[in-house]
Amino acid sequence: MSADTVSVTGWGRTAPTAARLVRPRTYEEAAAAVRACGARGGIPRGLGRAYGDAAQNAGGAVLDMTGLDRVHAVDAAGGTVLCDAGVSLHRLMEVLLPLGWFVPVTPGTRYVTVGGAIGADIHGKNHHVSGSFARHVLALELLTADGEVRTVLPGTPLFDATAGGMGLTGVILTATVRLQPVETSLMSVDTERARDLDDLLARLTAGDHRHRYSVAWIDLLARGAATGRAVLTRGDHAPLDALPARRRTRPLEFRTARLPAAPARFPEGLLTRTTVGLFNTVWYHKAPRAETGRLRPIPAFFHPLDGVPDWNRVYGRGGFVQYQFVVGHGREEALRRIVRRIAEHRCPSFLAVLKRFGEGDAGWLSFPVPGWTLALDIPANLPGLGPLLDGLDEEVAEAGGRVYLAKDSRLRPELLAAMYPRLDEFRALRAELDPRGVFVSDLSRRLAL
């Protein structure tokens, strides 16, 4: 088991801190690493796609779980998989798609681990149908602060604290996950444009139930009458008979192509209001006004950014901030105000997406609640960004909404309890399960989780 002191950041590349990076390759090594954590504790880390400081632990240990990456068993008839927490969704797709199964939930990248997917209780474009990831977890094995391994089942307090618990209840070692059957590895995609935010909300409300997957890319630089103009993309797994004859011979083929990685020292300041504004305008107008049934491969539909390794470098040395919040149905006025404020501040965001969430899940710190969620990326060095986001937090909290901890890197801690009403239960369970505070992260220190 190797251990080096390294500088660690999240995907947003802000706020680096130093930690001892430990790479366990067996469960025993993981248990030994937890027992040996020391005064500043430890935190599990997967592929480092959380944008903020969730998988950092200044002065302590960070357990890189990607060395535990075995797929143990696939029940190809029943549709479940038992795998290590360090297995990526990319790997699962490689293994499962040829067997006619797909992961139950995928975020905008395949390069997250199963452990991270549970720890952040991730959601995808199918949230309105399928809920978040932990809903599909049938069991997991959790290495707790005492160095013991517990089997944790849904419906128990420990499960609900762990789903969305940001790795703070323990180290997930394995998980059994229920899968989604598919006939093909292609998506049948409908695209339409919405001319403004109201149009967008109306279209999402009216049409979401007809599709398993739905999301809207939104142009947050458009102002005036075009504020909130968007491109809706909705899709379903294509049935076999939708495929052209030549593709029907290999319906479950899964191929991914990756461009060369973004250079390590990307020039600073390319993403300005002008360049991003131009990109957004072109992106909006090049989208078809209305198109149905276009066949797209899974990577192109779900994970376009995975085609460029290390795309986060395009923000330069200063890094970027992801801001994602949700406000409930009936709170559209708050959403409109927030979108207007972002547009007026001219945030150069080219990755903004709006989605309609379905029912929430049981995780105490799980993010999704029924309503509207908006996610956007902003260069961290944009002047006035801190105060702008603080203002948006107030709007979100006032509307009974919340921000997503897997993306957070800057929330004012005082607002957390209002956003996550079950925070006290989470803290109490942690105090009992982990009295010495073995599991700790920069996120948990910053927000006193």
Place this chain on the structure above:
Amino acid sequence: MKDAFGLPQSLLVLGGTSEIALATARRLIARRTRVVWLAGRPSPALEAAAADLRALGAEVRTVAFDALDPASHEAALGKVFAEGDIDLVLLAFGILGDQAHDEREPLNAVRVAQTNYTGAVSSGLVAARALQDQGHGSLVVLSSVAGERARRANFIYGSSKAGLDAFAQGLGDALLGTGVHVMVVRPGFVRSRMTAGREEAPLATTPGAVAAAIELGLRRRSETVWVPGTLRVVMSAVRHLPRAVFRRLPM
């Protein structure tokens, strides 16, 4: 912990009555800072400064600290770090001295050097070790443009700041990769108590402007900050002037 914009939640000021430090503290309290330690020689001024910051909503404590007593630094700072992580240490103490007078009173000149330089070497190393142990944090060192090139008019102060500046740069390099960020701040002439009654130099600035530059530097994780920023260009020219020319400059 610092957030994505480098804003600290906890702050330790060495030289707790420094106007620049207090302007910085006020600015940071308005953003994220909740815990402030003011380290300095016990005095009514130190307590008054603490009370001012408390009124802004921060939890403020004072701790006895004397730059001229390096042997006490380990204990004084150790007490602070034992209470919890410190996200930002602002090394702000320093005295200007009285050049004309000090040239005739070498012990006074030594006092300037010991406060500004050796006091900072000792407390800077103690703070750096503590920050390194916690794996994160910024050490912001108030240097001065006067240290960039010593002038006839204040070379005692200037040389002490030159030593401090070189020390802080080296420390920053030594701490690369440890999670600790060292930022050297070089203000020009700052209108404050320390400079009251002196003739203003060109490009004079204020404690508030230095505080703003520090906040920006934290966000950018800068290694060197000039206040005002134009001094970077001006001083890079001044640095290369021949001695004979430099000597004659009216500054």
